[in-house]
Amino acid sequence: MTETILNIRDLQKNFGGVVATRDFSLEIKKNQIFGLIGPNGAGKTTIFNIITGIYAPSGGSVEFLGEDLVGKMPYQIAQAGIARTFQNIRLFSNLSVLENVIIASHKDCNYSIFSAMSHLGSYQKNEKMARERAMQLLEIVGLQDNTDRIAGGLPYGHQRRLEIARALAIHPKLLLLDEPAAGMNAEESEELCGFVFDLHKKFDLTIFLIEHHMDVVVKLCDMITVLNFGETICKGTPQQVIADECVIEAYLGVEK
């Protein structure tokens, strides 16, 4: 039987009187590309924020590879193997492309304060490894010719790729992508689909994807959950979801 990577049960999140997520459950199996869609304000990003430890849930459970994540800090969840990108790109915009990825990979570094201060021994070895690994990742995401550029000066699509390279630097088993195709035209989002699919294959990555571009979702995902006002209104394959009347009424039929 295929291994369960992420198991969410009866998740609830209230912000004062606003119920952002209500009784949300979902199971993601190893190697799936799982989509989460729904109108603005439906609660999609809130679910990512709970999985990654940014918000504590008001109720329910989140298990990653059988381990309970509730109460863990974001860095512990990253160490466990969950990486993410953000709806609004988060980079160190004044640092170089290479520096952005090296910083992200520092969870793997293992040296004492003394060797860091003296720039000797294990510090040098770790820094060399982090640099080599960062160069490899930048090559994989197609930014190998931009390593010295300032991240904030990159075109938007390249910033998205850099954010994904940073996420990959922690060797994730599960990658959460929050609207990676936002702001992209049809050609760019088509290119992004190929890129995400290649990463999924190359790194054996399970992917949980929030996206409004339905062409991207339908092309990439094997299963989709649809949220509306914090509640699941449909779950199924892309074909089932796009034919569902509730989904058409709540989401697909409405111009964004």
Ligand SMILES: Nc1ncnc2c1ncn2[C@@H]1O[C@H](COP(=O)(O)OP(=O)(O)OP(=O)(O)O)[C@@H](O)[C@H]1O
């Ligand atoms: N930190 C917060 N404090 C108060 N309310 C919040 C907070 N974060 C989210 N919300 C509310 O929770 C609801 C769900 O928001 P969320 O950002 O999860 O939606 P979303 O589905 O990601 O929307 P979008 O497609 O616009 O990104 C919204 O009503 C939002 O205003």
Ligand SMILES: [Mg+2]
């Ligand atoms: Mg969102």
